[in-house]
Amino acid sequence: MAPGSFSPPSTDRTEQEEGSVLRPRFDANGLITAVATDHATGELLMVAHMNAEALDRTIATGLAHYWSRSRRALWKKGESSGALQVVRELRVDCDQDAVWLRVDCRRRDDTCHTGRTTCFYRVVQPEDRTLEGGAAPGAHTASTA
Amino acid sequence: MAPGSFSPPSTDRTEQEEGSVLRPRFDANGLITAVATDHATGELLMVAHMNAEALDRTIATGLAHYWSRSRRALWKKGESSGALQVVRELRVDCDQDAVWLRVDCRRRDDTCHTGRTTCFYRVVQPEDRTLEGGAAPGAHTASTA
Numbered sequence: 001m002a003p004g005s006f007s008p009p010s011t012d013r014t015e016q017e018e019g020s021v022l023r024p025r026f027d028a029n030g031l032i033t034a035v036a037t038d039h040a041t042g043e044l045l046m047v048a049h050m051n052a053e054a055l056d057r058t059i060a061t062g063l064a065h066y067w068s069r070s071r072r073a074l075w076k077k078g079e080s081s082g083a084l085q086v087v088r089e090l091r092v093d094c095d096q097d098a099v100w101l102r103v104d105c106r107r108r109d110d111t112c113h114t115g116r117t118t119c120f121y122r123v124v125q126p127e128d129r130t131l132e133g134g135a136a137p138g139a140h141t142a143s144t145a
Numbered sequence: 146m147a148p149g150s151f152s153p154p155s156t157d158r159t160e161q162e163e164g165s166v167l168r169p170r171f172d173a174n175g176l177i178t179a180v181a182t183d184h185a186t187g188e189l190l191m192v193a194h195m196n197a198e199a200l201d202r203t204i205a206t207g208l209a210h211y212w213s214r215s216r217r218a219l220w221k222k223g224e225s226s227g228a229l230q231v232v233r234e235l236r237v238d239c240d241q242d243a244v245w246l247r248v249d250c251r252r253r254d255d256t257c258h259t260g261r262t263t264c265f266y267r268v269v270q271p272e273d274r275t276l277e278g279g280a281a282p283g284a285h286t287a288s289t290a
Contacts, residue, residue, distance in 0.1 A: 017259055017279070018259075018279040018280045019276065019279055020275045020276045020277070020279060021275065021276065022269060022274050022275070022276055033178055033192050035180055035189060035192060037182075037187075037189060041187075042182075042186075042187030042188070043187070044180060044182060044189075044236075044245050046238070047178050047180060047238060047243040059269065059271050059274060060271075062271065089268060090268070090269040090271070091189075091265040091266075091267060091268050091269065092265070092267050092269060092276060093191070093192060093264040093265050094257055094258065094259055094264045094266075098192040098264075098265075099269075100189050100265045112239055113239065114162055114163075114239055119238040119239045119243075120236040120237070120238050120243075120245045121236075121239075122236060122237050123234060123235070123236050124167060124204065124235040124236065124237060124244075126204050126205075126207065126235070129167050129204060130165045130166065130167070131164065131165045131166065131167055131237060132165070134162070134163040134164055134165060135163045
């Protein structure tokens with residue numbers, strides 16, 4: 001099998017959901033959803049996407065690779081920042097359209113491009129639907145780095 | 146503001162990433178990615194999607210609502226199975242195209258439609274790319290329930 005090629009999704013639901021063959025169900029854009037959590041703490045770090053090549057590279061190297069939708073390019077996480085993600089475990093969900101990466105982070109502080117340990121730093125306040133946890137106005141500079 | 150309507154994404158990146166206004170960035174299909182973890186254990190339970198109405202209902206009721214892409218319908222999680230998800234905390238990521246729900250499960254065993262506590266029950270074996278954790282052949286019947 002060529003690098004980056006996987007078996008197609010099965011039309012048999014039991015095979016897709018219970019089988020031992022990896023059959024990623026890429027969407028119309030050729031992507032699956034990838035969720036990364038910290039292997040030690042369980043904290044949700046980021047949600048991103050993978051195409052077949054990114055999934056192949058992740059499995060082959062043990063380092064998280066994603067597909068950058070904004071840059072339209074393969075994205076080895078941490079290649080420039082040093083915030084590499086070492087994959088300790090990779091799981092796939094029932095219909096195989098999402099993967100869960102449990103990772104050890106190098107330079108955990110740079111997980112989010114805003115310079116935080118997670119992309120999920122703001123909490124929705126249900127009472128008034130405002131967000132808490134962002135930087136004070138004028139205090140944040142990393143987002144343009 | 147009418148139910149289900151939210152402020153649009155900001156063209157100002159700092160406002161989108163650091164501001165206190167909820168500005169969900171729905172995709173071309175009107176959806177954001179929603180990740181649910183167990184509030185007590187941190188385990189990843191499921192990855193699903195929300196449209197504006199599902200997000201609105203989730204915030205308003207404190208119970209997880211999703212958009213079922215297969216049924217093309219609003220999906221109150223657990224409405225039929227009893228596996229309701231009580232939202233303890235709702236977070237949004239940096240560019241506001243994904244949300245993280247930390248939930249308490251009612252009937253945790255029925256989180257996945259296959260009758261498991263999580264949709265991520267199979268582990269990818271990097272050596273040969275097989276999956277471990279599915280049901281033995283013939284042992285599984287819940288997937289067709």
